[in-house]
Amino acid sequence: MSVKQLSVFLENKEGKLKKAVNAMSQAGVNIRALSIADSSKYGILRLIVSDNETAINALKEEKFTVKETDVIVVGVKDEPNGLNTMLEILEKESINVEYLYAFVSSKTDEAIVVVKIENYEDGVKALEDANANLLSKEDLAEL
Known part of the structure; x- marks a missing residue:
């Protein structure tokens, strides 16, 4: 991803x-x-x-x-707790977020969050284990 x-x-x-x-x-x-x-x-x-x-x-x-730079791109629910849910997954595994930015697309009901973390592999694993919606470059091309 x-x-x-x-x-x-x-x-x-x-x-x-x-x-x-x-x-x-x-x-x-x-x-x-x-x-x-x-x-x-x-x-x-x-x-x-x-x-x-x-x-x-x-x-x-x-x-x-x-x-x-490798970044993780995550689709999160476009609602008040959407981003918080993703951050809780990372916090639970003691994974620090260096920075993030987000955008929305009319082609999805999710907000798209771009996340840079200290250890890319640990972040991907934590999010995958929590069934987060990780997006690829190909996924982004469709938005």
């Missing part, structure tokens, strides 16, 4: 985000989900995209630093 997220390091300057998004757009890459974390000097654009290799090449051509 591995999904590779891209992390793009951006200078916190006008036009840098647009330049990164434009590079991927011009290469025909569809952005499925994204999150931006920033500080005063730089930002990290985290993305799930339709084609990692093409996105990486397009971004590197524009001199961006890009890193691929």
Whole structure:
């Protein structure tokens, strides 16, 4: 169920985000989900995209630093306790969440949560053992 997220390091300057998004757009890459974390000097654009290799090449051509990371993508009930239920599974196994972001799609009644944890394998096992709805890159392409 591995999904590779891209992390793009951006200078916190006008036009840098647009330049990164434009590079991927011009290469025909569809952005499925994204999150931006920033500080005063730089930002990290985290993305799930339709084609990692093409996105990486397009971004590197524009001199961006890009890193691929394994993340877990989970479908959770789109209701008040949905996210909490998933977090309880991880907490029960003492698995720390480094960060997460989520999105919804009109094609499913679940919220889609992208989770980065310290130990990917332990997180997958804990969620699988609890019958969580783990999604693949192919599943995301259908949303």
